[in-house]
Amino acid sequence: MTIHLPGRAAAPVEIAPDLARFMAEQAERSALEMTLRAQNKEVLFDGLRLAGIAHVLVSFDGSGDSGQIESIDARNDADHHVSLPAAQIIFAGIDWQTRTPIEHRLTLEAAVEDLVYDLLSDTHGGWENNDGAYGEFCIDARARSIHLEFNERFTSSELFTHDF
Numbered sequence: 001m002t003i004h005l006p007g008r009a010a011a012p013v014e015i016a017p018d019l020a021r022f023m024a025e026q027a028e029r030s031a032l033e034m035t036l037r038a039q040n041k042e043v044l045f046d047g048l049r050l051a052g053i054a055h056v057l058v059s060f061d062g063s064g065d066s067g068q069i070e071s072i073d074a075r076n077d078a079d080h081h082v083s084l085p086a087a088q089i090i091f092a093g094i095d096w097q098t099r100t101p102i103e104h105r106l107t108l109e110a111a112v113e114d115l116v117y118d119l120l121s122d123t124h125g126g127w128e129n130n131d132g133a134y135g136e137f138c139i140d141a142r143a144r145s146i147h148l149e150f151n152e153r154f155t156s157s158e159l160f161t162h163d164f
Helices: 016-050 108-123
Strands: 053-063 066-076 088-094 101-107 133-140 145-152
Touching (some): 016 088, 016 133, 101 108, 108 145
Antiparallel strands (some): 053 066, 088 101
8 A cells, every 4th residue: 555645755655564464463363362262161161070060150240341250150960059179270371472372270260260251352342341231151061062141231312302
């Protein structure tokens, strides 16, 4: 792309190569994030099953530029409430400077939180802003699936005009 400024000699300014490089880096990072997230889900499912946990329900709520996980409820195969053990698993992440995979040791609870916050930001970025949103994740370790019920809040207004 060449930019011509009025009153000056045309000076070619190359923007496209920088934009193309940035887009390629973003695509590469997104692909790596998807791969690592899929691996992390499998590691989490395995860790939960080894701990005898069948389901984890994670409730979240946010508004006014603040959001948080409200509760984490783990259930065993008999559907009884159990505490998440302090056992640790290894989750993969990306080093922001080198853009290479790194490993983090996390407790099962921290891994659940990490994954839930990532999924929320990917599917509903800004869920905690303005009127916010609330909902629940159901992590089914037996079926190796994650289900999200998401409720977005919003303020609505209707305009009525009358001339008398």
